[in-house]
Amino acid sequence: MSFQLNKIPIQKIKGINEKKARALATVGVQTIQDLLEYKPRRHLDRSMILPINKLQENEEVTVVGDIVEKRKIPRGRRRLIITIHDGKGTLEGVWFNQVELFDKIFQERQTVALSGKVTRFKRWQMVHPDFDILAEYRDKLHTGQIIPVYPGTESLRKAGLNSYSFRRIIHDVLKEYEKEIAEILPAKLIKKYKLLPRAAAFKQLHFPESSEKLHQVFRRFKYEELFFLELLMALRKHFYQAPVQAAHMSIDDDLIKKAVEAFPFKLTEAQRKVLTEIYSDLKSGHPMNRLLQGDVGSGKTVVALVAMLMAISSGYQAALMAPTEILAQQHYFNIQDLVHQPIAISFLIGSLTANEKTQIHDQLAGGELDLVIGTHALIQENVHFKKLGLVIVDEQHRFGVMQRAELVSKGVYPHVLVMTATPIPRSLALTLYGDLDVSTIDELPPGRQKLRTFWREEDKINLIYEFIRGKIEDGQQAYIIYPLIEESEKMDLKAATEAYKLLQKKIFPDHMLALLHGRLKMEEKERIMNDFKQGKIDVLISTTVIEVGVDVPNATVMVIEHAERFGLSQLHQLRGRVGRGSKESFCILVTPDDINEIAQKRMQVLAKTNNGFFIAEEDLRLRGSGEFFGTRQHGLPDFRYADLVQDKNIVQTARKDAFELVDKDPHLRFTQHQTTREYFKERFREKFYMKHIA
Numbered sequence: 001m002s003f004q005l006n007k008i009p010i011q012k013i014k015g016i017n018e019k020k021a022r023a024l025a026t027v028g029v030q031t032i033q034d035l036l037e038y039k040p041r042r043h044l045d046r047s048m049i050l051p052i053n054k055l056q057e058n059e060e061v062t063v064v065g066d067i068v069e070k071r072k073i074p075r076g077r078r079r080l081i082i083t084i085h086d087g088k089g090t091l092e093g094v095w096f097n098q099v100e101l102f103d104k105i106f107q108e109r110q111t112v113a114l115s116g117k118v119t120r121f122k123r124w125q126m127v128h129p130d131f132d133i134l135a136e137y138r139d140k141l142h143t144g145q146i147i148p149v150y151p152g153t154e155s156l157r158k159a160g161l162n163s164y165s166f167r168r169i170i171h172d173v174l175k176e177y178e179k180e181i182a183e184i185l186p187a188k189l190i191k192k193y194k195l196l197p198r199a200a201a202f203k204q205l206h207f208p209e210s211s212e213k214l215h216q217v218f219r220r221f222k223y224e225e226l227f228f229l230e231l232l233m234a235l236r237k238h239f240y241q242a243p244v245q246a247a248h249m250s251i252d253d254d255l256i257k258k259a260v261e262a263f264p265f266k267l268t269e270a271q272r273k274v275l276t277e278i279y280s281d282l283k284s285g286h287p288m289n290r291l292l293q294g295d296v297g298s299g300k301t302v303v304a305l306v307a308m309l310m311a312i313s314s315g316y317q318a319a320l321m322a323p324t325e326i327l328a329q330q331h332y333f334n335i336q337d338l339v340h341q342p343i344a345i346s347f348l349i350g351s352l353t354a355n356e357k358t359q360i361h362d363q364l365a366g367g368e369l370d371l372v373i374g375t376h377a378l379i380q381e382n383v384h385f386k387k388l389g390l391v392i393v394d395e396q397h398r399f400g401v402m403q404r405a406e407l408v409s410k411g412v413y414p415h416v417l418v419m420t421a422t423p424i425p426r427s428l429a430l431t432l433y434g435d436l437d438v439s440t441i442d443e444l445p446p447g448r449q450k451l452r453t454f455w456r457e458e459d460k461i462n463l464i465y466e467f468i469r470g471k472i473e474d475g476q477q478a479y480i481i482y483p484l485i486e487e488s489e490k491m492d493l494k495a496a497t498e499a500y501k502l503l504q505k506k507i508f509p510d511h512m513l514a515l516l517h518g519r520l521k522m523e524e525k526e527r528i529m530n531d532f533k534q535g536k537i538d539v540l541i542s543t544t545v546i547e548v549g550v551d552v553p554n555a556t557v558m559v560i561e562h563a564e565r566f567g568l569s570q571l572h573q574l575r576g577r578v579g580r581g582s583k584e585s586f587c588i589l590v591t592p593d594d595i596n597e598i599a600q601k602r603m604q605v606l607a608k609t610n611n612g613f614f615i616a617e618e619d620l621r622l623r624g625s626g627e628f629f630g631t632r633q634h635g636l637p638d639f640r641y642a643d644l645v646q647d648k649n650i651v652q653t654a655r656k657d658a659f660e661l662v663d664k665d666p667h668l669r670f671t672q673h674q675t676t677r678e679y680f681k682e683r684f685r686e687k688f689y690m691k692h693i694a
């Protein structure tokens with residue numbers, strides 16, 4: 001019921017012909033609802049607009065006035081000039097390009113807004129200003145105190161769609177459909193927070209009576225977006241906690257105790273605490289759905305291992321999925337080293353031979369394997385488990401929700417643990433992981449030497465090589481990292497390859513260097529990583545394939561070339577490869593001397609702190625929440641109104657309201673599920689919806 005307007009195509013509106021409809025489709029407007037939601041890019045408040053007689057030369061301003069004259073000047077430099085008058089003075093808008101087009105766009109007696117820098121050339125002028133047509137001659141649709149200005153694109157303009165025509169069209173839409181704009185927030189909440197009803201909010205968005213009303217519009221839509229996001233989280237959480245029978249774990253406590261005692265180290269307090277949480281999840285009878293976050297090197301793998309032993313000792317199979325083959329392999333070796341119990345472990349990655357894979361598939365299906373470690377190869381269709389009870393996903397941000405779901409679907413309500421070394425700002429953890437229980441390892445194993453980070457400019461590179469040489473001669477190892485990004489992959493790879501050759505020949509002729517990158521064959525990568533682990537290689541030149549998880553305690557220096565090309569969190573991840581042993585470690589960030597201010601800030605933050613949570617906060621602050629969350633790793637929708645950082649208070653309120661609603665009322669739970677689905681479908685189209693609710 002509530003989303004009918006989303007089903008009516010815009011062609012239903014008088015004045016929208018095929019051409020206009022096509023142009024509107026290019027900006028995602030296809031239905032009546034889309035039109036209502038079409039958000040003005042700004043609102044011009046007339047009382048804030050400078051009268052022409054108060055202008056100052058070279059100021060950036062917006063003026064609003066009527067076109068009193070239009071001239072095409074054919075001589076000299078061809079140009080179109082419009083003269084506008086605002087009751088106080090006159091100003092000229094001048095266009096040198098596309099004279100014919102602008103001649104068609106502007107007509108005398110239109111009301112226009114021009115924005116740009118004013119110059120004085122006999123009269124006040126703006127050259128190629130930003131413009132909007134706010135009203136047209138003899139039209140009764142008056143322009144109020146606050147005038148919405150809509151986003152304009154070339155194709156909209158060509159179809160004759162300017163701010164004025166949007167107002168015209170939306171005016172007609174409201175006249176016809178206002179009564180059908182249904183409220184979608186619970187009445188109780190509207191009342192509690194004195195929110196504008198939805199119909200009024202749309203009306204005020206496009207025809208605001210006052211800036212106060214406009215403020216209320218924004219407040220309402222922010223709340224609405226965040227409420228539905230949190231409702232989604234609440235519903236997902238509820239789904240996971242629904243009374244489905246999870247794999248029943250009768251954990252062999254004795255076996256677990258013995259396994260832990262056999263480790264070559266004592267678990268940290270933090271690791272113990274997290275394991276207690278996991279233990280009680282596994283015993284609870286409900287499927288566990290837990291996120292384990294902990295800084296690089298905090299020892300998540302061991303926790304994963306113990307959790308898997310719990311499942312295996314209860315007669316289930318466990319699977320650990322990692323994002324790269326190198327990581328999967330490392331987990332495989334480490335875990336084999338740590339486990340002394342007679343359990344059957346195998347390793348499944350894409351680059352195995354068909355025969356090898358078939359054999360493992362058979363063993364998994366037949367229940368002969370207790371534990372499998374692998375990559376995406378684990379979620380292929382032909383992989384079946386006899387009794388999959390626990391799924392662990394390492395570096396979860398590298399996988400989509402769907403991929404995780406695919407692995408989960410291979411068991412019958414298996415328990416799920418996802419792990420991440422990319423801590424997200426504490427302030428936002430609840431919003432983002434609302435449906436997961438979160439465990440945090442907030443302590444590093446003891447005995448770690450501090451990792452010190454320095455930022456140096458490129459002209460110091462020879463000193464840095466000297467430093468590395470000293471460490472090598474002392475028996476330690478180093479990484480030199482080159483950036484490799486998808487867009488310029490070929491060139492980046494070339495740069496890394498050339499650097500490698502040069503370094504081996506000219507700088508470290510007496511030492512062993514190797515080059516590692518994603519294009520190498522699996523066996524080759526494996527060989528290099530093993531040689532590096534065993535100390536046969538002194539300096540590993542690498543692209544970011546080693547970004548996550550790789551563990552070589554004897555490597556104590558990491559040099560990151562072109563560090564300015566990496567994000568803050570990524571740099572922090574990278575440097576987590578060193579400082580894993582008992583010797584003092586160093587990370588040296590190398591950049592050109594002319595990097596921009598934000599990049600400088602990033603370097604300074606890294607040099608100052610090793611705290612992953614603090615770095616995540618800074619990353620968020622430096623990038624702004626739009627960009628931070630726009631990145632794939634967080635997979636949130638692009639809100640139109642809400643900002644997760646600035647609107648933190650609304651996030652908290654909306655969260656409380658949404659969870660209360662879902663917890664208290666099973667009927668509402670069902671209807672709200674429908675509404676939520678539709679809401680996300682409508683607002684964010686398939687993309688977000690598919691990823692999160694499908």
Ligand code: ADP
Pocket residue numbers: 265266267268271294295296297298299300301302421445446549551580
């Ligand atoms: P991450 O959390 O980044 O995945 P790992 O699990 O790879 O970290 O652990 C990093 C290193 O610390 C490994 O060499 C691991 O064996 C070691 N480690 C883990 N837990 C402890 C502990 N309690 N005491 C000492 N060393 C530990």
Ligand code: MG
Pocket residue numbers: 300301394548549
């Ligand atoms: Mg790890």
